[in-house]
């Protein structure tokens with residue numbers, strides 16, 4: 001796969017001297033195949049932005065190596081920049097320029113002539129439903145529009161690999177789905193996409209493969225299905241209890257068919273190895289501890305994360 | 316080109332670095348030109364008003380209230396002022412066109428981000444800042460020169476050495492851009508008022524604008540201290556190129572030192588730029 005990989009990350013580390021000193025990324029290895037949508041999933045401060053920064057020439061690694069489309073990012077930053085598109089976590093639109101000019105000049109930076117740049121900008125404005133704002137100042141855009149424009153700009157030069165750092169945070173559900181559709185279309189065209197997120201549904205739905213990252217380390221990596229299967233759980237029962245939760249955990253863990261129990265953020269999670277068989281016994285046991293509410297779910301990436309870290313990912 | 320065919324077919328991937336660097340650099344220049352053209356009035360006002368007020372007060376108001384100032388010897392004060400005001404217009408432009416906007420772009424707007432991600436070396440992005448600032452400085456010089464020269468009563472009789480003048484202006488403008496870059500990458504927005512009181516004002520007042528450097532020989536310590544001020548070499552160099560009948564530093568000295576200072580500032584500015592841009 002190595003020869004065909006779009007992005008190869010080898011023993012990549014970043015230490016910030018601080019204060020406080022932080023090992024933001026600790027010797028991670030990754031390989032993203034061409035045409036893949038790859039997700040970096042992790043909580044705040046996990047090291048997602050730092051990792052993307054090192055892949056996109058903006059953060060100098062303390063150690064390790066990144067190649068994008070065969071180009072060593074550190075040895076040839078301009079070469080790497082020519083092959084990637086980047087949407088950062090912050091709005092970086094050119095405020096001195098209009099919506100149209102943001103796209104047009106971006107195309108110029110990437111070597112298109114005046115006419116091609118204009119044509120490409122117009123085409124993107126249509127695709128991203130921004131045509132009626134062409135001459136607006138970017139300050140006058142709503143958050144969702146600004147985000148769309150940033151994505152449009154990032155793909156304007158047809159990059160081989162597209163990096164998106166939390167592209168949907170701050171978007172309403174509709175804009176989020178619209179962005180997913182855009183990424184789906186890029187995927188169909190064969191663009192490699194690497195995105196970071198802390199939304200589990202997003203990672204689950206969008207990514208071919210993903211890595212869960214925490215404290216600068218990759219905890220697991222695989223397809224969403226692989227990760228969920230690896231948990232070895234069929235059903236998760238979430239119990240909201242009035243009474244003694246510690247006692248409940250103890251009582252529930254001996255119920256037949258219960259794989260594990262734990263308390264996460266005030267709720268008792270019961271993992272069942274079978275789908276429904278043990279459920280009546282679980283409810284029966286829980287009633288003794290002031291059962292208020294109960295929910296059944298299949299294991300999600302959240303389950304995976306909780307199992308790995310004992311913490312919930314959602315903030 | 317359609318989207319479908321394009322995903323892996325990057326246009327510039329096949330071109331040589333030199334070609335793509337040049338294209339990107341040119342793109343940056345085109346963008347800056349467009350942005351400048353939109354704020355042309357602002358450019359004119361900030362460029363012309365200050366020197367106009369100078370000549371107005373010194374060459375019109377003062378003589379009319381009997382407080383006329385003379386240059387050294389028989390030279391008119393206008394003769395002293397002409398190169399001085401062109402010099403300060405050049406230097407100011409570097410700070411105003413490069414330095415102050417950059418302070419904001421780094422701190423708040425992050426709008427430089429997209430240009431930094433263009434496929435060319437970061438140093439070239441920084442150098443584009445210097446070059447575009449230098450072009451604005453040159454434009455400022457072109458505006459201020461005739462304004463002072465043809466001001467009623469200015470009484471200037473220039474003996475322009477065109478080759479030297481062009482050389483001095485090119486070096487001065489690039490140095491001004493480099494000064495702007497050094498300031499823009501070295502200071503944060505809260506320090507902007509300090510930029511004025513610590514850099515702009517002292518540089519101007521002690522920049523040999525209103526007096527030739529040689530005439531300071533009566534205050535020897537001052538004459539030596541102000542040698543750290545790049546504006547001194549711009550004023551003196553332009554004096555040698557425009558009004559050589561007035562005392563001035565020999566041009567190899569003013570030009571040579573200015574090149575050194577300019578190179579130092581460019582190095583400092585580019586280093587600061589890389590530091591700001593790379594984590």
Ligand SMILES: Nc1ncnc2c1ncn2[C@@H]1O[C@H](COP(=O)(O)OP(=O)(O)OP(=O)(O)O)[C@@H](O)[C@H]1O
Pocket residue numbers: 016017018022023024042043044045046047048049050051089198594
């Ligand atoms: N420029 C910096 N200087 C010092 N420390 C930094 C710097 N940038 C990031 N860090 C630290 O590195 C760690 C990882 O940060 P990073 O921004 O990569 O996290 P993240 O996963 O992107 O988080 P978020 O979800 O909040 O965006 C954090 O502890 C952060 O404080």
Ligand SMILES: [Mg+2]
Pocket residue numbers: 048049050089165166
């Ligand atoms: Mg981040």
